[in-house]
Amino acid sequence: MTDSKIVLALDGMGGDRAPEVVVNGADIARERYPGTSFLLFGDPARLKPLVDRRKGLASTLEIVPAEDAVLAEDKPSFALRRRRKSSMWLAVDAAAQGRADTVVSAGNTGALLAISMVAMRMLEGAHRPALASFLPTARGETVMLDLGANVECDADNLAEFAVMGSVFAQVLLGLDRPRVGLLNVGSEELKGHEELRQASAWLRREGSPIDFHGFVEGNDIGAGAIDVVVTDGFTGNVALKAIEGTAKLYTQFLREVFRTSSFAKVGYVFASGSFRKLFKRVDPRRYNGGVFLGLDGVCVKSHGGTDALGFAYAIGVAVDLVRYEYKNKLVEGLAKLRQVTSTAETTESPALRASGGAE
């Protein structure tokens, strides 16, 4: 697959500003990633005029009619059972059946996860999918997972996520040995949940498929102390949104600075070039494209509220995952992990189990 043409299935009706953003995003991606072509699922009456407006797009894109669409308010179980004819279901199915190499959707996250778990199934050696994405840090970019696919995780899940995240960073960031850390409340041995200590013990063993850095804390994310931050879906989702909320707050504070006085406004004129560079660096569109790792297929979730440029970035994530054979690398990594976790050696005694921060 490495050198051949890559076919992407796109959910034409998913996202706050679909189908416009999807069509225009595909048009940007088409120029960025030569050799890609698209299967665009949705309502032809709405899609065709948009496609025709972008010169040359029609030559690499085929519209596949879908009579239904998953709504933002649909429960995952409802979408799974009752939206079989939706653009999302059909697009995922095309990637699952091999008519496309990958699928990209900006639609309902829970529905997309449920549908792709059923249509694609899990990859050999993986038990639960984890949602992974990038974050800007002081040293570049960091991968974080799980961002919300699993509210509760055991040690096995966390160890698998560590391997998945490591392979993801290899493929997307081009790193040979990404440094992986487990998110915890402190780097001291006795802190945190038992699952974390067990996963940590496994990942430290000889033969571990990853470069395991140990426990990291919330502030290590922004500092870029490691390349991959692993946590359960509850903590990951809260941390991601807390980070996004803080970034938004600081941007707002900054705008107020330049609005408050005429002096500051003059200052902004001088500094505006540098500010544009800053905003580019932290532009959320550049970090668009969450991936459900661990599925036997490549399914990329775009932010629902992104624009065409952001959607093109999500397509880029899908292209890289297909091109650099993420699935094969992941199967290999998970097989190595299984050798390490299956040995009889146990972790610390249960007596060390801490019930609270005071222990």
Next chain:
Amino acid sequence: MTDSKIVLALDGMGGDRAPEVVVNGADIARERYPGTSFLLFGDPARLKPLVDRRKGLASTLEIVPAEDAVLAEDKPSFALRRRRKSSMWLAVDAAAQGRADTVVSAGNTGALLAISMVAMRMLEGAHRPALASFLPTARGETVMLDLGANVECDADNLAEFAVMGSVFAQVLLGLDRPRVGLLNVGSEELKGHEELRQASAWLRREGSPIDFHGFVEGNDIGAGAIDVVVTDGFTGNVALKAIEGTAKLYTQFLREVFRTSSFAKVGYVFASGSFRKLFKRVDPRRYNGGVFLGLDGVCVKSHGGTDALGFAYAIGVAVDLVRYEYKNKLVEGLAKLRQVTSTAETTESPALRASGGAE
């Protein structure tokens, strides 16, 4: 106690820059909060010269000799058993025995929690202490708890924390009916852990002692959507540190903006007044002073790395908690909560329990 003199016990040897920061912080607080006096615990040979240097401080401060000190690397259990003669233990004990109204320490957080739990015990109706503090938001300030005292929390703990946080916001922010939210991965009913759904069901009941706003997400913290954010100590600690890390990252990005070009440097000159206002608004010293809520006593934890001004803010938190009778209000609130949680009515059926985001 409301109108009389307030006596504060200070751990003179706790914190990265003790004892200087403690003594100088007391000196700032003495002018800010007339009617306060201090018992300063620690090594007289080191404390006395520092106190004598601050004119007038000696008249409201008594040095109480302590021959030992808790170290930053001490495990809580070690400090609890083997540092009985430390400045921290003696200062907490003074507040527990009534020789002081409250205690402030910038020392080892885990040790301070362990020692105050043993010396002060829990307040009537409270089962676990929670670490609470303030965060800057788009709309002012928000209280968040638990920030790390309890790695695992059940529904009872979370409901109690909600009441504790509400009383804390009443006393410290001067709000009549603070809006309280439970941190979760989504506002939809079925998401999140069972303990969260049970706590939410209790807090929604008629007769609930708080103004319960329901579930909130990570981004609601920075937006200031509510006054009090309640979560378990694991999630709270990770979220707090992720927020602090992001704030630091943006400050660093901003510095780089003004360093990159001469134009930008000129811009900074014009905007510097407004920037000073921004930095004041998000100055971490203003948010210094975490409190272990739920203890039968008032124990305030200052950031270990703060300066004298930050330490004075932590003293201010302690003064307000004593002055506005936080303990009485908390006992009242917890009694009301008990009436609400003790009725037989149950929460949603266990069949609705979600095992993951896909449900």
